Amino acid sequence: MDRASASTVTRLSSYYRALGELGKEGMDTVSSDRLAERAGLTSAQVRKDLSFFGNFGRRGLGYNVAKLRRKLGEILGLTQRWRVALLGAGNLGHALFAYKAFQKQGFVIEAVFDVDPRKVGQKWEGIGIRSIAELQQVAAKTPFDIAIIAVPERAAQAVAEAAVAAGIRGILNFAPVKLTISPQVALRDVDLSIAMESLSYALVKLLP
Amino acid sequence: MDRASASTVTRLSSYYRALGELGKEGMDTVSSDRLAERAGLTSAQVRKDLSFFGNFGRRGLGYNVAKLRRKLGEILGLTQRWRVALLGAGNLGHALFAYKAFQKQGFVIEAVFDVDPRKVGQKWEGIGIRSIAELQQVAAKTPFDIAIIAVPERAAQAVAEAAVAAGIRGILNFAPVKLTISPQVALRDVDLSIAMESLSYALVKLLP
DNA sequence: AGATGTGAAAGTTTTCACAGCC
DNA sequence: GGCTGTGAAAACTTTCACATCT
Numbered sequence: 083m084d085r086a087s088a089s090t091v092t093r094l095s096s097y098y099r100a101l102g103e104l105g106k107e108g109m110d111t112v113s114s115d116r117l118a119e120r121a122g123l124t125s126a127q128v129r130k131d132l133s134f135f136g137n138f139g140r141r142g143l144g145y146n147v148a149k150l151r152r153k154l155g156e157i158l159g160l161t162q163r164w165r166v167a168l169l170g171a172g173n174l175g176h177a178l179f180a181y182k183a184f185q186k187q188g189f190v191i192e193a194v195f196d197v198d199p200r201k202v203g204q205k206w207e208g209i210g211i212r213s214i215a216e217l218q219q220v221a222a223k224t225p226f227d228i229a230i231i232a233v234p235e236r237a238a239q240a241v242a243e244a245a246v247a248a249g250i251r252g253i254l255n256f257a258p259v260k261l262t263i264s265p266q267v268a269l270r271d272v273d274l275s276i277a278m279e280s281l282s283y284a285l286v287k288l289l290p
Numbered sequence: 291m292d293r294a295s296a297s298t299v300t301r302l303s304s305y306y307r308a309l310g311e312l313g314k315e316g317m318d319t320v321s322s323d324r325l326a327e328r329a330g331l332t333s334a335q336v337r338k339d340l341s342f343f344g345n346f347g348r349r350g351l352g353y354n355v356a357k358l359r360r361k362l363g364e365i366l367g368l369t370q371r372w373r374v375a376l377l378g379a380g381n382l383g384h385a386l387f388a389y390k391a392f393q394k395q396g397f398v399i400e401a402v403f404d405v406d407p408r409k410v411g412q413k414w415e416g417i418g419i420r421s422i423a424e425l426q427q428v429a430a431k432t433p434f435d436i437a438i439i440a441v442p443e444r445a446a447q448a449v450a451e452a453a454v455a456a457g458i459r460g461i462l463n464f465a466p467v468k469l470t471i472s473p474q475v476a477l478r479d480v481d482l483s484i485a486m487e488s489l490s491y492a493l494v495k496l497l498p
Numbered sequence: 499a500g501a502t503g504t505g506a507a508a509g510t511t512t513t514c515a516c517a518g519c520c
Numbered sequence: 521g522g523c524t525g526t527g528a529a530a531a532c533t534t535t536c537a538c539a540t541c542t
Contacts, residue, residue, distance in 0.1 A: 087533075091491050095484040099466065113501060122468050125501090126535055133503050141502045142542040159490035173388045177381035181482070183466065189486055228489060251496075252489040258307065258391065260330050268492035270485045274389070276303040277478045278397055281436060281460040282367035283299050284476035288459075295511075321523060333523090334513055341525055349524045350520035 090131050094154055096121040097128065101151035113144040164189050165224065167250065169241050170232035171196035171204075171211050174256055178232060179206055189228065193220055197237060214244060221248035228252040235259050298339050302362055304329040305336065309359035321352040372397050373432065375458065377449050378440035379404035379412070379419050382464060386440060387414055397436065401428055405445060422452060429456035436460040443467050 086094075100120035104112055114125040114132075121128070132138055132145075135157055139145045155161055166184075168175055168191050178184070179191055195214045196202060202213045212220065229245040231238055231253060238257030245253060252268040255261055258275050294302075308328035312320055322333040322340075329336070340346055340353075343365055347353045363369055374392075376383055376399050386392070387399055403422045404410060410421045420428065437453040439446055439461060446465030453461060460476040463469055466483045 085495075088488070089533080091488050092484055094491075095481075095487045096468070098487070099483070100468075115501080120468070124535070126537095127533095129501090129503060130534080137503070139502050140542065141540070142500045144501065157491065157494075158487045159494035160487065162494075164490060164493070173385035177385040178482075180381045183483060184486065187483065187486065189490075227493060228486075252493050254485055254489055260304070260308075260328070266496075268489055268496065270489050272480060272482065272485050273303075274386075274480065275307070275391060275395060276300055277462055277480055278392065278395065278436075279303040279306070279366045279368065280296065280299050281462055281476055281478050282372055282397070283302075283365065285372070285435060285460050286365075286367035286370075287293075288474075288476065297511080323523085332513070334515095335511095337524060338512080338526080345525070347524050348520065349518070350522050352523065 086134055090134060091158075093121065093123065093127070093131050094158060096123075097131070098151060098154045098158060098160075101147055101154065104147050105151060109147050111144045112147050112150075114139070117145070160188055162188060164227045166191045166228045166230060167217065167221070167226040167245070167248075168194045168230050168232065169196075169214065169217075169245065170230075170234075170237075170256075171198075171201045171206070172232065172234075175230075175232040176206070178230060178256075191230075192224065192226065197233070214241060217244050218248045221250070225249050228254065231255045231257055231261075233257060294342055298342060299366075301329065301331065301335070301339050302366060304331075305339070306359060306362045306366060306368075309355055309362065313355050313359060317355050319352045320355050320358075322347070325353070368396055370396060372435045374399045374436045374438060375425065375429070375434040375453070375456075376402045376438050376440065377404075377422065377425075377453065378438075378442075378445075378464075379406075379409045379414070380440065380442075383438075383440040384414070386438060386464075399438075400432065400434065405441070422449060425452050426456045429458070433457050436462065439463045439465055439469075441465060 097117060100117055114128040118125040118128045138150050138153055166189050168179055171194050194206060194209055194211045195217055196211050197214050201211050204211045229250045231241055233241050235257050238259045239261060242253060242261045242263050246263050246267055255269060255271045258273055261269060263269060305325060308325055322336040326333040326336045346358050346361055374397050376387055379402050402414060402417055402419045403425055404419050405422050409419050412419045437458045439449055441449050443465050446467045447469060450461060450469045450471050454471050454475055463477060463479045466481055469477060471477060
């Protein structure tokens with residue numbers, strides 16, 4: 083099996099979400115047409131994407147909502163529990179910590195780290211904030227799968243390196259910097275400036 | 291001039307950022323090679339992207355850092371001030387409000403709205419939180435360019451519609467929902483679940 | 499009849515490679 | 521010699537359209 087493209091995987095997430103909604107609405111079965119409508123795509127795209135991972139549908143009938151959702155969950159790795167370290171306990175870190183949707187999907191924030199000595203020692207819902215210097219030794223006991231980087235720009239590269247040294251295998255980076263790390267580690271950027279700039283570009287273009 | 295692809299615009303933002311750094315480091319001039327290195331791309335890509343908007347370089351020499359940065363700023367619409375309404379005053383809203391990098395780039399949060407009556411009336415750095423019901427009339431006086439949607443999933447569609455009705459021309463959506471709005475309005479999604487799921491997919495794939 | 503799964507076609511994006519200017 | 525700007529080629533992605541199965 084060849085590797086699925088990044089956009090295919092992104093769309094898989096949309097299908098997964100749409101199937102959750104459809105399930106709640108009591109639908110048993112869904113056609114590629116209807117699923118596409120929900121996800122804002124074309125039915126051909128849906129069928130191509132899904133067929134990449136297997137034959138999940140039944141001709142003449144469509145896809146079983148619950149079964150397909152389960153399958154996509156497996157493919158996306160949502161059936162397991164991921165141990166997450168939150169690096170950075172500022173405003174953004176706090177918002178991410180409070181965002182319960184993560185936990186529901188199996189991404190469990192097990193520990194919170196910060197450099198600021200005034201933050202270290204505070205507790206968030208019973209989880210103590212530790213110094214980033216401790217990351218290595220904490221990870222030695224209970225290794226983390228994923229690090230969320232929510233520190234300021236200037237600290238991000240060093241923090242990323244510390245995370246990689248501590249054995250983390252994936253990073254979700256919120257700092258507006260291009261991190262340079264081992265290609266062994268999966269990296270996804272959430273870059274608010276870039277999103278805003280792409281908006282402002284669109285507004286400048288589409289304008290009186 | 292044909293329309294630049296979304297990925298070209300995203301890369302433009304990276305170049306813009308890289309040029310800022312290079313400028314601070316005292317570089318006057320930069321080659322596509324070096325700029326590509328900073329942005330994590332190839333030099334051919336850099337040249338193609340830039341050449342789409344004009345001939346900014348000089349053969350044999352490279353690009354003038356300051357001048358190119360200024361040009362890209364213009365193209366991206368960063369020379370003007372954008373009036374932003376923040377919709378949703380929860381944890382995420384607060385983090386975004388406190389994120390000063392936005393203001394620096396010309397995205398100025400002029401007003402904050404929330405549905406929760408307990409939030410309404412509070413003040414953040416002198417800006418009072420208003421009821422979303424007031425959005426229309428506030429916008430009638432001082433129209434907003436961009437709305438940032440940072441409300442829970444279930445409220446997002448209604449809030450987006452209110453924003454569009456109030457004349458907003460661009461939306462940055464943090465709610466994990468596919469918003470259905472007029473194609474006249476530019477929409478960018480920042481979807482944390484999708485980013486996390488793409489990470490977990492990568493970890494499942496790349497694993498012992 | 500209804501809807502999937504999929505090769506082939508069309509469209510888009512990236513990379514190559516080099517002519518052309520500094 | 522160095523480095524851009526750009527057509528042409530290669531790679532990739534999406535859409536089409538239909539044979540195939542229920």
